[in-house]
Amino acid sequence: MSKDSIDQNRRVLLTGMAKTAALSSAALASASIASVTTSKSVKLKGNVNHSVSRWTYGDLSIDELCQVVKTLGFNAIDLVGPSDWHTLKRYGVDSSMCNGAELNLEDGFIHPEFHYQLVARYLAHIDLVADAGYTNLICFSGNARGLSKQQGLRNAVAGLQRILPHAQKRGVTIFMELFNSKIDHPDYMADTSAWGVELCQALNSPNFSLLYDIYHMQISEGDLIRTITDNHQYFGHYHTAGVPGRNEIGDTQEIYYPAVVDAIKATGFNGYVAQEFVPTHATQEGRIASLAQAVQICDR
Numbered sequence: 001m002s003k004d005s006i007d008q009n010r011r012v013l014l015t016g017m018a019k020t021a022a023l024s025s026a027a028l029a030s031a032s033i034a035s036v037t038t039s040k041s042v043k044l045k046g047n048v049n050h051s052v053s054r055w056t057y058g059d060l061s062i063d064e065l066c067q068v069v070k071t072l073g074f075n076a077i078d079l080v081g082p083s084d085w086h087t088l089k090r091y092g093v094d095s096s097m098c099n100g101a102e103l104n105l106e107d108g109f110i111h112p113e114f115h116y117q118l119v120a121r122y123l124a125h126i127d128l129v130a131d132a133g134y135t136n137l138i139c140f141s142g143n144a145r146g147l148s149k150q151q152g153l154r155n156a157v158a159g160l161q162r163i164l165p166h167a168q169k170r171g172v173t174i175f176m177e178l179f180n181s182k183i184d185h186p187d188y189m190a191d192t193s194a195w196g197v198e199l200c201q202a203l204n205s206p207n208f209s210l211l212y213d214i215y216h217m218q219i220s221e222g223d224l225i226r227t228i229t230d231n232h233q234y235f236g237h238y239h240t241a242g243v244p245g246r247n248e249i250g251d252t253q254e255i256y257y258p259a260v261v262d263a264i265k266a267t268g269f270n271g272y273v274a275q276e277f278v279p280t281h282a283t284q285e286g287r288i289a290s291l292a293q294a295v296q297i298c299d300r
Contacts, residue, residue, distance in 0.1 A: 044073045044299050047265060051076035051096040051274035052291060053239065054084075059284065066091035072292050078239075078274040085132050096272045097175065097211070097237060098137045101125035108142025109159040109176075110152035110189050122163045122174070130170035136237065136272075137167075138211065139176050141190035152189045157202045167207040175237055177211040180219040184246075191220050193227050200234040209236030215276070218243045218255055225263040232267035240298065241277040248277055249294050261298045273298055 044050070054077050057065050062084045065077060075093050081100035088095055101122045107114045122139070129137050139160075144152060160174065167174055176199065181191040190196050196210045212235040218224060228235065242253030249257050261273060275294045279287040 044295070048261065048299055049076065049096075049270065049272045050074035050295050050298065051078045051094075051272045053078040053274055053276040054080050056276055056278055057287070057291070059287070062087045063091075066093045068288055068291065069093060072288075072295055074295065076272055076274070078272070078276070079138070082128050082132070085134075089132075095132070095134045096136060096274060098125075098129050098132075098134050101137060102140055105140050105179075105185065105188070106143040108140040108189070109156040110142050110144070110147060112155055112158065114142070115159040115162070118159060119162045123166055126163065126167050126170050126172045129172050135172055137172055137174055139174050141176060141188065143185075143187040144189045145187065147189070149189070149195060153195065153199055153202065156189075156199055160203055160208060164203065164205045164207050168205065173207050173209055173236060175209050175211040177239075178213055178216055178220075180216040182219055184216070184219075191216075193217060193221065193231060197231050197234050210234050211237045211239065213239040213241075213276070214255065214257075214260060215239065215241035215243055215246055224255070224260055228260070228263050229267065232264075232269065235269075237271050238264060238269075238273045239276040240273065240294065241275075246278050247280045248290050249275075249297055257297050258300065261300045265300055 051074065052069060054062070054065065057068070060068065066087060069075065069077060070091060070093065076096035077088065077093055078097040079099045080088060080095045081098065085095055102108070103114060103117060109115070109118060125137060129135070141152065141156060147155070164174065176190055176196060178190050178193060178196050179185040179188045181188045193212065200208060200210060212228070214224060217227065221227070240249055240257065241247070242249045243255055245253065247253070249255065264273065275291060277294065279290040281287045281290055
């Protein structure tokens, strides 16, 4: 057999193996979904808009994750970029928090040296989001790198003011996410709700809001229910995860999510509560079951 024939046979074999692996993964996901939903009826109350962050279920394809959320009774996935929006639309699933305009988590709007790039990227991405029929786009403060809180605030205002008129024109809201700087994101500027609220007040725009990450803010400052109640007008989106560990939100961690979600609901909130915990189960069936349980915990 010639070398060309051997190479051709190898390509055919590898292609066949790849297709078989993909089919096996899809079959496994379908079996996992079916197992979870047949073993426990999923019925949501309709008072909370549920979502799940894409990256936490990276073992599933975007098609598979769309099937999961539809089967579990909700219709949204967080942190999805333009390349996957066509798949979401095929399933009737909302891109509840779009991403892809940011440079990264550390080089954000508090640094003037990145404003030129960020403004260009966000102006273009705002159009992509609006043209796709979505409304929410994430942004980040970036790391302090020696900047004071007040200087960082002034810099962020200057940069964000350059994109918010276009966001308002296109009906898109820019959300800055609050992170903890104690454990997960050392030196991140927007690490307290107070700093984020001050930024909202300085911008005074209906098209700028905060993504209040419950996990991060429990680590940074605690006092979750009081903070949400007193500042709910500045919080347009919520993320969940268990503390400590960023895993499932059940009774093995310290946040009592039913009370927190009740407080959110009491404010009249009609945005999304997105699950962003990292599932610990070794099996795909177990990870999907964790998501089903988390959604039911937050379905108030």
